[in-house]
Structures are given as C-alpha cells and as structure tokens.
Amino acid sequence: MSFAVPTEHYLLLSAVLFCIGVAGVATKRNPIVVFMCIEIMLNAANLGFVALGRHFGDVGGQIYTMLIIAVAAGEVAIGLAIIVSLFRTRETIDLDEADLLKL
Amino acid sequence: MRPGVLIFWLLAVPMVACALLVITSRNPLRSALFLVAHMLLLAGMFLSLSAQYVAAVQVVVYAGAIMVLFVFVIMLLNLGGAQKMDAAGLGWALGIAMSLGLAALFVGTGVWKSGLHAGKATAKTLAQGGTAQAVGFALFDPELPWLFPFEVASIVLLMAAVGAIVLAKRKL
Amino acid sequence: MNAPLQDLAIAPIVWAIPGLPLIGFVLIMFWGGGLVRTLGDARGRRVVGTLATAVVLLSFVISVFVLLELLRLEPEQRRAVASLVPLMDRMPWIEVGPVSVQFLALVDPLSVLMCLIVTGVGGLIHLYATGYMSHDRDYPRFFAYFNLFIFAMLVLCLGESLLLMFVGWEGVGLCSYLLISFWFDDEENAKAGNKAFIVNRVGDVGFMLGILASLAVFGTLSFHTADGRGILDLAARGETLSGPLTVATASLISALLFLGACGKSAQFPLHIWLPDAMAGPTPVSALIHAATMVTAGVVMVTRMSVLFAQAPVVLLVVAAVGLFTALFAATIALTQTDIKKVLAYSTVSQLGFMFLGCGAGAFGAAMFHVTTHAFFKALLFLGAGSVIHGLSGEQDMRRMGGLGRYMKVTYWTMLIGWAAISGFPGLAGYWSKDAILAFASGIPSIGMFMYAVGAFTAFVTGFYMTRLMAKTFWSAPRLPEDAHHPHESPPSMLLPLIILAALSVVGGLIGTPWGNAFERFLEPVLPGADMLHVHEAIPHGVGLALGALIAIAAMAAGAAAYRRAPSAELLPATVKATQPIYRAAANLWYADAAANAVFVQGGGRFAGFVARWIDKGFVDGLVNAVGVVTAFLAEIARGGQSGYVRFYAKTMIAGALIVLAYALIQAGMR
Structure with missing residues (x-):
C-alpha cells in the first residue's frame, strides 16, 4: 500500500514542529507561552503517532493521541492554576523572577 | 502533483509558520491565536491522515477547550499587551542551540525515515480506521491493551480537576 | 513408631485448645481495662477473672475430649494432625523452597498429656489468681499475660514442627519475662525479668542451631508427615535426607537441643535465672516457674527422644547434668530463708531429676515426674502464696512460724504437698521419683553411683522440705510485733489447693510399677526397646522399699531436729557465718x-x-x-x-x- 504523501513527510514535519517547541520552551520567560510551546511539542508527537498509526494500519496510534490530549488537558489545567496562584503571590509571572524552587 | 500532496503542503507550510509565530510574538494573546490556527491546521492534517475522530477531538478539546482556557487566563491576569519576556543574550542563544542540536540529531541520524518497513495498512483501514466507531471498538476491545490506560486517564483528569481547584482557589 | 497419621473426628475443634486462651488474651488486653472502668472496680475484675479462668477451663474440657477420642484408637495409631486455624484444613506459614511450615497441631499422647497438665493445672492457678491478685491495680494486665502464656505453652506442646514449637517456646519466654517483671515499679523485679530473658537466650541459641541442623540433616521441620518423611519418622528408621543417620549427627543435634532445654528448664549452669524469677507474683511462680514452662525442656527432649536415643554420649551428659543440678540445687535449698526461694531451688532440683530420667532413657518416667511435679509443686507454691497472702506479703521464713492454727486449710494441703515431694509412700512424688531412680540405676557402669547420689538428693529433698514446714507452720510464732494478724485465704484460693492436694495424693497411682498405665499411654511417642535398652538394676520391691525408707527417714530426721529447736534455727549464727560449706551453699555455690x-x-x-x-x-x-x-x-x-x-x-x-x-x-x- 503506498500513500499519496509518504509517512516520512509527516514525521519530518513532526520533528520540525517539535524543535520549534523546544526552542520556545528554552527561550521564553512568559510561562503561558512556555505552556503553549509544550502544547506544540505534544501536538508534534501526536502527528507522529497518527502518521505511524496510518502507516502500520494500527488504530493504536490514534488512541495514543487521544490519551495524550487527555493528559495535556489535565496538565494545562494544573499549569494555569499554578500560574494564577504564582501571579497572586508575586504580582508577576516572569519565570526569571520566580526562584521559589531554591529553598 | 497529486491532490493529496498539494493538500499536505498547503497545510504543512502554514503550520510551521504558525508555530514560529507562536514563539516569536511579543504579545501572549497573539501567540494564543496563532496556536489556535496551528491546531486547526493540525486537525486538517489528521483528516488527511484519515483519522476523522481524532481530528474532531483535536478541534473540540484542543482548539476549543484548552485554548479558551489559555485566553481566559491571559485576560484574567491582564497580560494582553506586548511584553518583553524573552531570555536575553546567552540564555536565548543556548535555547536556540538546543533546538538546532535536536534538529541536527533528527536529520543527521535519519531517524525520521528509518524503520518504516511496509506496514499492514489496507484500503479498508484507510477508509474506516479513523471513524469514531473503529476507535471506540478498539478502545474497549478486551483483546487490546487500551481499556486500562483509558480508565487511568479518567483518574488523571479527576486529579487535575481537583488539583486545579486546590491550587487556584484562595480559600477552600 | 511409624504409624501413619490418623484422621480424628474431633480435629476441627483442636484449634480451640490454644485458640480460646488467645481470644481471652485479646479480649482482656484490649478491653479489660475499659471493662473495669465501665463496670466498676469489683464487677469489672470479676468479669475479667471469670473470663480468663473460663477460657482455660474450656480448653481443658476440649483437651479431655481429645484425649477420649485418642483413647478410642489403637495405641500405636494414636497420632494425628489437626489445623490450628479454624475452618481451614492447613494454613501455610512459611513456604520457602523445600521448607514448608504450616499451622498444624500434632495430636499424640505426649501433646495431649501436656495440654491436660497446662490447661488443668493452669485453670486451677487462674482460679487461685482471681483471689490472690484481687487487690492488684493491674488486674486485667495480669490475666491478659496469663492467658497469653497458656496460649504460647499450648502452641509449644501442640506444634507439629520444631519451628512452631520454637514459636511457643519463645512465647512462653516472653510471658515469663512480662510476668516476672510484672511489678516493674521495683527495679529489682525488672532486673530479674531481664536476667530470665537473657539467660534463656543462651539456651535458645542452642535450640535455634538445633532446629537449623535438623533442617539441614532431615530436610524438614515437621515431626511427622503423611508420607513418613518427618524428622521423627526418619530418625526412627535411622535415616536422614541422604543416607543413614550417624551417631555423630544425632549427637550434634541432640546436644544443641539439650542446650536449649537447659536454658528453659534451668539446668546447671543456666539455672541462675529461675530463683530470681520468684520476683513475679506467686501464681506466676506456681504456673510458669514450677508446673509448666520450666518443664518445656523435658517435653522437648521427650519429643525428640528418638534422636536422643541414638546419641548415647549425649544421654550420659543429660543424666550427669540432671543429677548434678538435682544435688546442687537441693543443697542450696537447705540454706535459703525466703520461702519462695526454697521452692525455686527445689524446682531446679526436681527438674534435675527429670533430666536424670531422660538421660537414663526413661523418658516415660521423666514425663511422669513432670506430671506429678506439676501437681505437688503447684500445690506447694500456691500454699506458699496463701501464706504470703495471709501475712500481707511477708516471704521471709525467719519471721513466720506457728501459722498452722491460723490457716488450717493451707496447712493441711501444704502438709500433703510436703509428703508428696518428699516421696512419702503412696503419694505422687513417691512413684515418679522412684521410677526415675530405678532406671538411673540401670545406666551402664555408673548406674549404682547415680542411684546413690540420687537417693541422697531425695533425702536432702525431704529434709529441706521438712525445714520449710517447720519454720513456717510448726515452730513458735516469730511474727514481728506490728504485723497484721495472719488470716486464712478466700475460698477461690483454697479450692485449687484442695484439688491439687487430692491430685498429689492419687495422681501417682496412674504410674505405679504394677500395670503402668501412664507409660503404656506414652509408649507410642517413645523410642522402642530395639533402639534403646533401658533396664532397672534394682528390683522393684527393693527400690520402692528403699525410697520409702529414705523419705520417711528424711522427714523424721527433719521433724526431730526442728522439734528440739523451738526457734527453728538448727545452727547458731556464728557457725553459719564461719562454716565454709554452709556459707558456700548459702551463697548459691557462687554460681551467680x-x-x-x-x-x-x-x-x-x-x-x-x-x-x-x-x-x-x-x-x-x-x-x-x-x-x-x-x-x-x-x-x-x-x-x-x-x-x-x-x-x-x-x-x-x-x-x-x-x-x-x-x-x-x-x-x-x-
């Protein structure tokens, strides 16, 4: 079975998106944008899963994707809640202002 | 050029562009809007991969619910304006270097095209493999290993809901 | 010796024998204190005491039923296993590789005999303790420990494997420790508890090594298994897991086990803890440190008698240690002034007699002495407790005397105990001690020497017991001026005394040389005549006559000597202070x-x-x-x-x- 668009194309696209996400996570100081970049990385992984699922004729790739979406939803809910409470206590959300992890 | 290939490029180029705009915009609200666009394009990509149900979930959950939450928090914290919140100098260069290093690793080792021996895809899996029915049957098939992760996901969501309430509420 | 395991109809309730005291322990331990608080002091104590006594007596009733069931079988078939866990066939405990230990009870003549002694005498002492301890503020704690002790002792007796026996062994050690230091406010008592526990550890090391050696040699810990591959099955056939059982192997295991027995049964040089154990309440001394727990060593040696029978050198050592301890402790008992210490050394001495019997190969006679000793020593201790109770805690015999007319029941029952332990003809101690001495005379080449020393020890026994009676009951009163008026004990304390006195009189009749029902009953668990040749060098008639003569002579000599000394002091104080032999004995021969x-x-x-x-x-x-x-x-x-x-x-x-x-x-x- 050959496809109009080979699976490699999708995987390369997925890799490119993932690298863009990494760049965002590593350079942004706004935690909301950092979260968005993490979403981009997750989406890139989803794309890879679905493409490989199609390639091998296995529905598991799609199910993985949906589980990842569920986890991402939870992660965003928690992450944004952390950001809100961080903003409440420190009046800013700049990541470089927050060094609470150092005890 | 076959129409499928054309559709791929029509979706892929704006997707990468949107992703780049997400990380380059000064204004978080803009980033959020580009991310919505990115996700809608990704949903189209899922459709082109004949994963209709996942595409629908992508639109409803990601582009819908999650992004609304993002925008809501941005507005709640009044962060709509342009902000200089990028790492400066060395930090920025290091982040970009990491990203490029990862890309070099992917491309250099050729991992993106390795191991793709002939799959078991058939015309049938292509036509029906991504419907809600097919995904649902696979999800609850006792012969397949997905039922347990599915149930665990519900617990993860419950914990996230409880955790978000505990974190964000001033007084319980 | 190699009969298959039988199925008993009564097996499904065997678990209740140790189970009921355990239930009593749990109830009293966790709710006893609350019960006393909610029901009020007097009623709460009555409920706790009744519960504790009732579970033990109920166990006794079940033991009797088990005995009757066992007696219905042919003698050589009296061996069965029963689960110790209710409603289960067999509950696994440890399953590691080839080792498999289950919570099973071995029901055979030896274990049933011990169950009867422990629950019967134990039940009586529980009843006695409801009176004796009635003024103690820790009443529920005492009965919780007491029930726990009964449970552990029954596990020791019933356990189907060496390991389960060891669990009971350690359990009774724990209870002994808890009860010796029951009045832990006094540091001396706490120290005595520690001493008992630590000295016992020395013996326990031997027992543990013996268990491991048995496991290595026989590949199992069970005494008997259905396929005839248990320790005792193999040992009876002279086999091991691989090849025949050599004398060296049998000697090693039995020597290690004997070390354990020495610790628990207070044999020289590990005897030093037992006299200190008298720091506990008197019912504890009677039950644990006279009637039951200290005989555990004898029970264990008898249980493993098939193995001991194949280790002649170890048997000789057992006999020598037993005889030496008997004489050694008897001489110390002559010099003690604390009434409980006298009885404690007397216990050590009597245990020595039991080991002398084991060493002579007369395990049946040794167990017979265990039985009769349980009757009369419990009686003597309870009598002494009654005296102490009547004198509000006085234990020094130098401040007693003339008590016979104040406490008549105590006096008459003590009199029977005195006659029984001294070996007065016809009473319990007469038959069992004579049986041991008769078999000791049959030990090859040194039998007559052993007999002579044993007979001399029996004479000393009669003498020191007469001394105790004279100082306590006969001589002129030497109570301090400010002492309370002596009074007789309540009926709950006198009833056990009377029952035990009756048993001390007739208890020996089950094991007379004519038609020895006791020995015939135990025969299936003992090594057969083909394995161990035991004989009596002294004819029955002569032995019995000599025994009677010695006992009467000792009692008469003692009585005569103390009749001439109204102050109940035979030797002037200056002699006591300077005479070296007396001083050494009074100082416990410097063993401590x-x-x-x-x-x-x-x-x-x-x-x-x-x-x-x-x-x-x-x-x-x-x-x-x-x-x-x-x-x-x-x-x-x-x-x-x-x-x-x-x-x-x-x-x-x-x-x-x-x-x-x-x-x-x-x-x-x-």
Missing part, C-alpha cells in the same frame, strides 16, 4: 557470683572496649568521614541549584538531548 563476674562484668568491660575504640574510633570516624565528604561535594554542587524554573527546564532538555543522542547513535551503529 561467677556468672556475674564473667559475663556481666567481663561483658561490660568488653562492651566498653568496643564502644570506645571500635565504635567511637573506627565506626564513628567512618561515618563522620562520609559526612565531611558529602558536605564538601554538596558545597560544589549547590552552585547548580539556582531556583529558576527555566534553568531546570534547560538542564532537563539538555539531559534528554544527551540520552537521545546516545540512543540514536547507538541504534545507527547497529
């Missing part, structure tokens, strides 16, 4: 002093050396060095902890990159 000097002082010095040089110098130095190095490394590493999230994120990404690069390059090279 020697143990103290060598083990306590020497051990203390050794521990001080270890603490100072090895612990403080070497170990602490090592520990401190680890700390210093860690602190130094931490000082370097703390630079990495900035607290900034993005720093951590970047570190994480970098780490992931490295791992990924390694994995991908590794995969690419293949």
Whole structure:
C-alpha cells in the first residue's frame, strides 16, 4: 500500500514542529507561552503517532493521541492554576523572577 | 502533483509558520491565536491522515477547550499587551542551540525515515480506521491493551480537576 | 513408631485448645481495662477473672475430649494432625523452597498429656489468681499475660514442627519475662525479668542451631508427615535426607537441643535465672516457674527422644547434668530463708531429676515426674502464696512460724504437698521419683553411683522440705510485733489447693510399677526397646522399699531436729557465718557470683572496649568521614541549584538531548 504523501513527510514535519517547541520552551520567560510551546511539542508527537498509526494500519496510534490530549488537558489545567496562584503571590509571572524552587 | 500532496503542503507550510509565530510574538494573546490556527491546521492534517475522530477531538478539546482556557487566563491576569519576556543574550542563544542540536540529531541520524518497513495498512483501514466507531471498538476491545490506560486517564483528569481547584482557589 | 497419621473426628475443634486462651488474651488486653472502668472496680475484675479462668477451663474440657477420642484408637495409631486455624484444613506459614511450615497441631499422647497438665493445672492457678491478685491495680494486665502464656505453652506442646514449637517456646519466654517483671515499679523485679530473658537466650541459641541442623540433616521441620518423611519418622528408621543417620549427627543435634532445654528448664549452669524469677507474683511462680514452662525442656527432649536415643554420649551428659543440678540445687535449698526461694531451688532440683530420667532413657518416667511435679509443686507454691497472702506479703521464713492454727486449710494441703515431694509412700512424688531412680540405676557402669547420689538428693529433698514446714507452720510464732494478724485465704484460693492436694495424693497411682498405665499411654511417642535398652538394676520391691525408707527417714530426721529447736534455727549464727560449706551453699555455690563476674562484668568491660575504640574510633570516624565528604561535594554542587524554573527546564532538555543522542547513535551503529 503506498500513500499519496509518504509517512516520512509527516514525521519530518513532526520533528520540525517539535524543535520549534523546544526552542520556545528554552527561550521564553512568559510561562503561558512556555505552556503553549509544550502544547506544540505534544501536538508534534501526536502527528507522529497518527502518521505511524496510518502507516502500520494500527488504530493504536490514534488512541495514543487521544490519551495524550487527555493528559495535556489535565496538565494545562494544573499549569494555569499554578500560574494564577504564582501571579497572586508575586504580582508577576516572569519565570526569571520566580526562584521559589531554591529553598 | 497529486491532490493529496498539494493538500499536505498547503497545510504543512502554514503550520510551521504558525508555530514560529507562536514563539516569536511579543504579545501572549497573539501567540494564543496563532496556536489556535496551528491546531486547526493540525486537525486538517489528521483528516488527511484519515483519522476523522481524532481530528474532531483535536478541534473540540484542543482548539476549543484548552485554548479558551489559555485566553481566559491571559485576560484574567491582564497580560494582553506586548511584553518583553524573552531570555536575553546567552540564555536565548543556548535555547536556540538546543533546538538546532535536536534538529541536527533528527536529520543527521535519519531517524525520521528509518524503520518504516511496509506496514499492514489496507484500503479498508484507510477508509474506516479513523471513524469514531473503529476507535471506540478498539478502545474497549478486551483483546487490546487500551481499556486500562483509558480508565487511568479518567483518574488523571479527576486529579487535575481537583488539583486545579486546590491550587487556584484562595480559600477552600 | 511409624504409624501413619490418623484422621480424628474431633480435629476441627483442636484449634480451640490454644485458640480460646488467645481470644481471652485479646479480649482482656484490649478491653479489660475499659471493662473495669465501665463496670466498676469489683464487677469489672470479676468479669475479667471469670473470663480468663473460663477460657482455660474450656480448653481443658476440649483437651479431655481429645484425649477420649485418642483413647478410642489403637495405641500405636494414636497420632494425628489437626489445623490450628479454624475452618481451614492447613494454613501455610512459611513456604520457602523445600521448607514448608504450616499451622498444624500434632495430636499424640505426649501433646495431649501436656495440654491436660497446662490447661488443668493452669485453670486451677487462674482460679487461685482471681483471689490472690484481687487487690492488684493491674488486674486485667495480669490475666491478659496469663492467658497469653497458656496460649504460647499450648502452641509449644501442640506444634507439629520444631519451628512452631520454637514459636511457643519463645512465647512462653516472653510471658515469663512480662510476668516476672510484672511489678516493674521495683527495679529489682525488672532486673530479674531481664536476667530470665537473657539467660534463656543462651539456651535458645542452642535450640535455634538445633532446629537449623535438623533442617539441614532431615530436610524438614515437621515431626511427622503423611508420607513418613518427618524428622521423627526418619530418625526412627535411622535415616536422614541422604543416607543413614550417624551417631555423630544425632549427637550434634541432640546436644544443641539439650542446650536449649537447659536454658528453659534451668539446668546447671543456666539455672541462675529461675530463683530470681520468684520476683513475679506467686501464681506466676506456681504456673510458669514450677508446673509448666520450666518443664518445656523435658517435653522437648521427650519429643525428640528418638534422636536422643541414638546419641548415647549425649544421654550420659543429660543424666550427669540432671543429677548434678538435682544435688546442687537441693543443697542450696537447705540454706535459703525466703520461702519462695526454697521452692525455686527445689524446682531446679526436681527438674534435675527429670533430666536424670531422660538421660537414663526413661523418658516415660521423666514425663511422669513432670506430671506429678506439676501437681505437688503447684500445690506447694500456691500454699506458699496463701501464706504470703495471709501475712500481707511477708516471704521471709525467719519471721513466720506457728501459722498452722491460723490457716488450717493451707496447712493441711501444704502438709500433703510436703509428703508428696518428699516421696512419702503412696503419694505422687513417691512413684515418679522412684521410677526415675530405678532406671538411673540401670545406666551402664555408673548406674549404682547415680542411684546413690540420687537417693541422697531425695533425702536432702525431704529434709529441706521438712525445714520449710517447720519454720513456717510448726515452730513458735516469730511474727514481728506490728504485723497484721495472719488470716486464712478466700475460698477461690483454697479450692485449687484442695484439688491439687487430692491430685498429689492419687495422681501417682496412674504410674505405679504394677500395670503402668501412664507409660503404656506414652509408649507410642517413645523410642522402642530395639533402639534403646533401658533396664532397672534394682528390683522393684527393693527400690520402692528403699525410697520409702529414705523419705520417711528424711522427714523424721527433719521433724526431730526442728522439734528440739523451738526457734527453728538448727545452727547458731556464728557457725553459719564461719562454716565454709554452709556459707558456700548459702551463697548459691557462687554460681551467680561467677556468672556475674564473667559475663556481666567481663561483658561490660568488653562492651566498653568496643564502644570506645571500635565504635567511637573506627565506626564513628567512618561515618563522620562520609559526612565531611558529602558536605564538601554538596558545597560544589549547590552552585547548580539556582531556583529558576527555566534553568531546570534547560538542564532537563539538555539531559534528554544527551540520552537521545546516545540512543540514536547507538541504534545507527547497529
């Protein structure tokens, strides 16, 4: 079975998106944008899963994707809640202002 | 050029562009809007991969619910304006270097095209493999290993809901 | 000896024999105190005491039923296993490789006999304790421990494997410790408890090594198994897991087990804990340190008698240790002034007789003496307790005397106990002691010597018991002026005395040389005549006549001597202070002093050396060095902890990159 668009194309696209996400996570100081970049990385992984699922004729790739979406939803809910409470206590959300992890 | 290939490029180029705009915009609200666009394009990509149900979930959950939450928090914290919140100098260069290093690793080792021996895809899996029915049957098939992760996901969501309430509420 | 295991119709309720006292323990331990608080002091105590006594007596009833069931079988078929867990066939405890230990009870003549003694005498002493302890503020705690002891002792007797026996063995040791130091407010009592526990540990090491050696040699811990591969099955056939059982192997295991028996049964040189154990309440002394627990060593040796029978040298050692302990403790008993100490050394001495019987190969006679001794020694201790109770805690015989007319029941029952232990013809002690001495005379080549020493010890026994009676009941009253008026004990204490006195009179009749029902009953668990040749060098008639003569002579000599000394002191104080033999005996032949000097002082010095040089110098130095190095490394590493999230994120990404690069390059090279 050959496809109009080979699976490699999708995987390369997925890799490119993932690298863009990494760049965002590593350079942004706004935690909301950092979260968005993490979403981009997750989406890139989803794309890879679905493409490989199609390639091998296995529905598991799609199910993985949906589980990842569920986890991402939870992660965003928690992450944004952390950001809100961080903003409440420190009046800013700049990541470089927050060094609470150092005890 | 076959129409499928054309559709791929029509979706892929704006997707990468949107992703780049997400990380380059000064204004978080803009980033959020580009991310919505990115996700809608990704949903189209899922459709082109004949994963209709996942595409629908992508639109409803990601582009819908999650992004609304993002925008809501941005507005709640009044962060709509342009902000200089990028790492400066060395930090920025290091982040970009990491990203490029990862890309070099992917491309250099050729991992993106390795191991793709002939799959078991058939015309049938292509036509029906991504419907809600097919995904649902696979999800609850006792012969397949997905039922347990599915149930665990519900617990993860419950914990996230409880955790978000505990974190964000001033007084319980 | 090799009969298959039978199925008993009564097996489904055998668990209740140890189970009921355990239930009593749990109920009283957790709710006894609350019960006393909610029901009020008097009623609460009555409920607790009744419950504790009732469970033990109920166990006794079940034991009797088990005995009747067993008696219906042919003698050589009287061996069965029963689950110790209700409603289950067999409950596994340890399953490791070839080792399999289950919570099973072995029901055979030996275990049923011990169950009857423990629950019967134990039940009577429980009843006695409801009166004796009635003024104690820790009444529920006492009965909780008492029930726990009964449970542990029954596990010891019923356990189907060496390991389960060891569980009971340690359980009774724990209860002994708890009850010796029951009045822990007084430091002396706490120390006595520690001493008992620690000295027992020495013996327990031997027992544990014996268990492991048995496991190595026989590949199992069960006494009997359905396929005839249990320890005793194999040993009876002279086999081991691999090849025949050699004398050396049998000697090793039985010597180790005998060390354990020495600790528990207070044989020289591990006897030093038992007299100190009298610090506990008197019912404890009667039940644990006279009637039941201290005979556990004899029970264990008898249980393993098939093995001991194949180790002639060890048997000789057992006999020698027993005889020496018997004489040694009897001489000390002559000099003690504390009424309970006299009885304690008397117990050590009588245990020595039991081991003399075991060593002579007369395990049946030894068990017979265990039985009769349980009757009359419990009686004597309870009588002494009654005296102490009547005198509000006085234990020194120098401040007693003339008590016979104040406490008539106590006096008459004590009189029977005195006659029984001295070996007055017809009473319990007469038959059992004579049986042991008769078999001891049959020990090859030194039998007559053993008989002579044993007979002399029997004479000393009669004499020191007469001394006790004279000082307590017969002589002129020497109570201090300010003492309370002596009074008789309540009926709950007198009833056990009367029952035990009756048993001390007739109890010996089950084991007379004519038609010895007792020995015939035990025969299936003992080594057969083909394995161990036991005989009596002294004819029955002569032995019995000599025994009667010695007993009457000792009692008469004692009585006559004390009749001429109204102050109940045979020797003037100056003689007591200077006469070397008397002083040595009064000082316990310096056994305690020697143990103290060598083990306590020497051990203390050794521990001080270890603490100072090895612990403080070497170990602490090592520990401190680890700390210093860690602190130094931490000082370097703390630079990495900035607290900034993005720093951590970047570190994480970098780490992931490295791992990924390694994995991908590794995969690419293949």
